[in-house]
Amino acid sequence: MKISFERWSSQLCVVPSIGMTIDASRMGEIPALEWTPAFDAMAALEAGAIANPDENRQVGHYWLRAPELAPTPEQREAIEGALRQVKAFATHVHSGRIAAPAGGKFTDVLVVGIGGSALGPQLAARALGTACDDKMVLHFLDNTDPDGFDVVLDRLRARLPYTLVLVISKSGGTKETRNGMLEVKRAMEDSHVPFAAHAVAITGEGSALDKLAVSEQWLARFPMWDWVGGRTSELSAVGLLPAALQGIDIDAFLDGARDADVATRVRDPLKNPAARLAACWHAAGRGRGEKDMVVLPYKDRLELFSRYLQQLVMESLGKEHDLAGKQVHQGLAVYGNKGSTDQHAYVQQLRDGVQNFFVTFIEVLRDRHKPPFEVEPGVTAGDYLFGFLEGTRRALFEAGRPSLTITLDDVSPRTLGALIAVFERAVGLYASLVGINAYHQPGVEAGKKAAGDVLALQAKVVEHLAMHAGMHDVDSIARGAGSDDRELVFKICDHLAANGRLQRELQSSGEPWRARFSK
Numbered sequence: 001m002k003i004s005f006e007r008w009s010s011q012l013c014v015v016p017s018i019g020m021t022i023d024a025s026r027m028g029e030i031p032a033l034e035w036t037p038a039f040d041a042m043a044a045l046e047a048g049a050i051a052n053p054d055e056n057r058q059v060g061h062y063w064l065r066a067p068e069l070a071p072t073p074e075q076r077e078a079i080e081g082a083l084r085q086v087k088a089f090a091t092h093v094h095s096g097r098i099a100a101p102a103g104g105k106f107t108d109v110l111v112v113g114i115g116g117s118a119l120g121p122q123l124a125a126r127a128l129g130t131a132c133d134d135k136m137v138l139h140f141l142d143n144t145d146p147d148g149f150d151v152v153l154d155r156l157r158a159r160l161p162y163t164l165v166l167v168i169s170k171s172g173g174t175k176e177t178r179n180g181m182l183e184v185k186r187a188m189e190d191s192h193v194p195f196a197a198h199a200v201a202i203t204g205e206g207s208a209l210d211k212l213a214v215s216e217q218w219l220a221r222f223p224m225w226d227w228v229g230g231r232t233s234e235l236s237a238v239g240l241l242p243a244a245l246q247g248i249d250i251d252a253f254l255d256g257a258r259d260a261d262v263a264t265r266v267r268d269p270l271k272n273p274a275a276r277l278a279a280c281w282h283a284a285g286r287g288r289g290e291k292d293m294v295v296l297p298y299k300d301r302l303e304l305f306s307r308y309l310q311q312l313v314m315e316s317l318g319k320e321h322d323l324a325g326k327q328v329h330q331g332l333a334v335y336g337n338k339g340s341t342d343q344h345a346y347v348q349q350l351r352d353g354v355q356n357f358f359v360t361f362i363e364v365l366r367d368r369h370k371p372p373f374e375v376e377p378g379v380t381a382g383d384y385l386f387g388f389l390e391g392t393r394r395a396l397f398e399a400g401r402p403s404l405t406i407t408l409d410d411v412s413p414r415t416l417g418a419l420i421a422v423f424e425r426a427v428g429l430y431a432s433l434v435g436i437n438a439y440h441q442p443g444v445e446a447g448k449k450a451a452g453d454v455l456a457l458q459a460k461v462v463e464h465l466a467m468h469a470g471m472h473d474v475d476s477i478a479r480g481a482g483s484d485d486r487e488l489v490f491k492i493c494d495h496l497a498a499n500g501r502l503q504r505e506l507q508s509s510g511e512p513w514r515a516r517f518s519k
């Protein structure tokens with residue numbers, strides 16, 4: 001199946017102001033949609049409407065790159081003040097005016113955060129970092145995995161005296177982040193490094209983290225506001241401070257996002273790149289998320305983009321109810337990594353297997369910053385990368401598998417800012433088209449509560465065993481802990497025993513669930 005040159009060129013959405021083209025020629029038929037309500041809702045959002053009724057808050061990430069659009073002078077000053085603070089802090093750290101207590105400049109930055117407080121900074125660090133030119137080296141703790149903490153902290157051990165610790169949490173109460181912070185603090189204390197003099201908080205005013213930073217006199221505090229959502233916070237201090245410390249041009253990052261916002265306010269859905277994306281998603285999955293989106297950037301620097309999008313898209317669109325309260329189970333599944341690497345992995349299935357997806361290819365025109373090198377006469381490695389992308393996209397189309405292609409001039413602070421902003425707006429527009437709230441995350445909150453319930457039961461199990469000497473089976477421990485969830489009681493005991501915190505005695509049957517436990 002071939003596409004004529006005329007058909008191909010008629011399906012391009014070209015946006016020179018942000019160095020981006022969206023090619024929807026291989027998506028099949030894209031039905032016309034009623035855009036006015038979606039554009040109106042977006043305009044109201046930018047004007048400061050309460051767009052998140054559950055949480056009674058505004059959604060103001062667009063103001064971060066255009067503070068003059070913020071509805072109040074206080075919000076405008078807060079954004080501009082935070083930006084000034086980020087720049088001044090990074091400049092002073094780089095110059096050594098803010099120095100490590102051990103003497104000398106800080107060399108490393110350890111970011112502790114999760115979800116929206118980690119994915120954007122990780123994406124920007126990977127996409128824009130350069131081994132030789134970065135001003136500081138970034139590291140991340142984005143989980144509550146003790147072994148994961150050990151791997152990063154062991155690697156950093158000798159440089160802990162020169163490591164700045166950014167603890168990022170909008171709510172200031174996220175347990176994974178609290179745990180990471182406590183582990184870093186302990187590692188620093190073990191190395192006689194004064195944690196507070198290395199620690200920086202980025203959080204909401206008055207949060208538990210904010211209060212801790214004040215009471216322990218941390219090196220600095222940066223604001224987060226309730227009107228910026230976690231997954232759209234990359235252009236706030238959450239993303240700008242780590243980027244500025246790394247040496248990334250944050251003005252260009254903000255400019256790219258600001259110019260993309262201008263381009264995505266256009267009310268013509270064929271000329272607006274965010275509307276074009278939202279229309280493709282709607283067409284592919286019939287407005288019900290029936291097809292997964294496979295994100296395939298042919299560029300190593302963008303390999304974290306699909307992880308970043310997983311949160312932005314799936315946490316925003318994966319909702320049980322629509323705005324009218326009807327059960328709809330909406331969503332749009334996202335996965336991916338990078339090409340051509342994935343051609344040696346799952347692209348086989350995309351080409352020949354189950355047809356439950358559409359692909360978003362990302363092509364980057366500029367191959368590298370250094371001069372070209374020919375791996376064969378007249379051919380560079382970048383020519384191969386281009387050839388693999390074009391070949392795969394054509395092969396998929398010929399096999400009846402839809403794809404769209406986003407072409408970027410290069411990977412730079414400007415284009416990354418634009419890419420993020422275009423997808424933020426696409427998510428908001430798509431949510432309006434399918435009638436859901438993109439700006440809350442009840443499932444995330446439920447997950448946080450569920451972990452609390454498990455740990456509360458663990459405390460009762462341990463208390464019961466501490467008060468009743470000897471070995472006990474799961475039935476009696478569950479009764480003693482006041483729970484009828486024997487499976488969970490077993491799993492708690494098994495985990496504690498595997499870590500030497502309970503004794504375990506297996507029975508002759510060898511069936512693990514019949515084991516007996518003691519303190």
Ligand code: PA5
Pocket residue numbers: 114115116117168169170171172173174177229230231232315441444
């Ligand atoms: O997008 C969101 O709101 C969440 O995924 C948060 O980013 C995540 O739970 C981390 O929350 P916090 O920044 O409050 O620690």
